[in-house]
Amino acid sequence: MARIEVRDLQVNLGGRTVLQHVDLSVADGELVYLLGRNGAGKSTLLRALCGMVTPAAGSVVIDGPVGMHLGTDTVHPGHTARRHLRWFAAASGVCADRVDDVLARTGVDAYGDRRIGSYSLGMRQRLGIATALLPDADALVFDEPLNGLDVEGIAWLRELLTDLARDGRAVVVASHLLPEVERTADRVAVVDRRTATPAVPLAEFLGAHPDLESAYLTAVSPEVAA
Numbered sequence: 001m002a003r004i005e006v007r008d009l010q011v012n013l014g015g016r017t018v019l020q021h022v023d024l025s026v027a028d029g030e031l032v033y034l035l036g037r038n039g040a041g042k043s044t045l046l047r048a049l050c051g052m053v054t055p056a057a058g059s060v061v062i063d064g065p066v067g068m069h070l071g072t073d074t075v076h077p078g079h080t081a082r083r084h085l086r087w088f089a090a091a092s093g094v095c096a097d098r099v100d101d102v103l104a105r106t107g108v109d110a111y112g113d114r115r116i117g118s119y120s121l122g123m124r125q126r127l128g129i130a131t132a133l134l135p136d137a138d139a140l141v142f143d144e145p146l147n148g149l150d151v152e153g154i155a156w157l158r159e160l161l162t163d164l165a166r167d168g169r170a171v172v173v174a175s176h177l178l179p180e181v182e183r184t185a186d187r188v189a190v191v192d193r194r195t196a197t198p199a200v201p202l203a204e205f206l207g208a209h210p211d212l213e214s215a216y217l218t219a220v221s222p223e224v225a226a
């Protein structure tokens, strides 16, 4: 069995089916991206992977703990990054020594003693990424981690994500930033029509298309006018 196994997943939210018949398996060493338009269900799928929404049907199995970065607005603005990470480490049974490691690895150490409420979007993204790295988990989930990062940050995250996969972790990322996806993805899946296409190798997804944008626009269903 792969590190992450989703089988025939259905998620209902607010009385309607948001996802159904979703299958996804991600093995150690793989970097898999979820693509799809706004509201398609990428975040919902990632939240289901992390056990934060209950499936209406099907199953999600992850072998071991999962490190997750599901958004930048779930942290207490009055805390410093260091305090937030120490609290998170204590709450999740992670050795406090890792806090300094992840602060350094993400560059958050430069402002880790400032209150989170004063952080820019990119700074909060790095803190979210630091939080995901804290458990040193073999399964990692990131929702739009590139948003708000500056040029150095994007290059840094590209390297981090590929390193995490190269180190043998199963990594799933939702992103709209197709040039980045094209540079690093092992496989891509499209969340569309309340389900997800099989995650296929990037080269297979690209096919004869000149770039990922062209392949993606062909893969998604025609947009329905509001």
Ligand SMILES: Nc1ncnc2c1ncn2[C@@H]1O[C@H](COP(=O)(O)OP(=O)(O)OP(=O)(O)O)[C@@H](O)[C@H]1O
Binding pocket: 013, 014, 018, 036, 037, 038, 039, 040, 041, 042, 043, 044, 045, 191
């Ligand atoms: N708590 C909720 N209650 C009801 N519906 C919800 C809830 N959360 C999300 N939805 C709906 O589920 C669908 C999928 O939303 P989701 O946030 O997963 O999309 P997404 O693909 O991540 O979008 P984006 O690219 O904009 O981040 C949307 O139609 C959204 O309105």
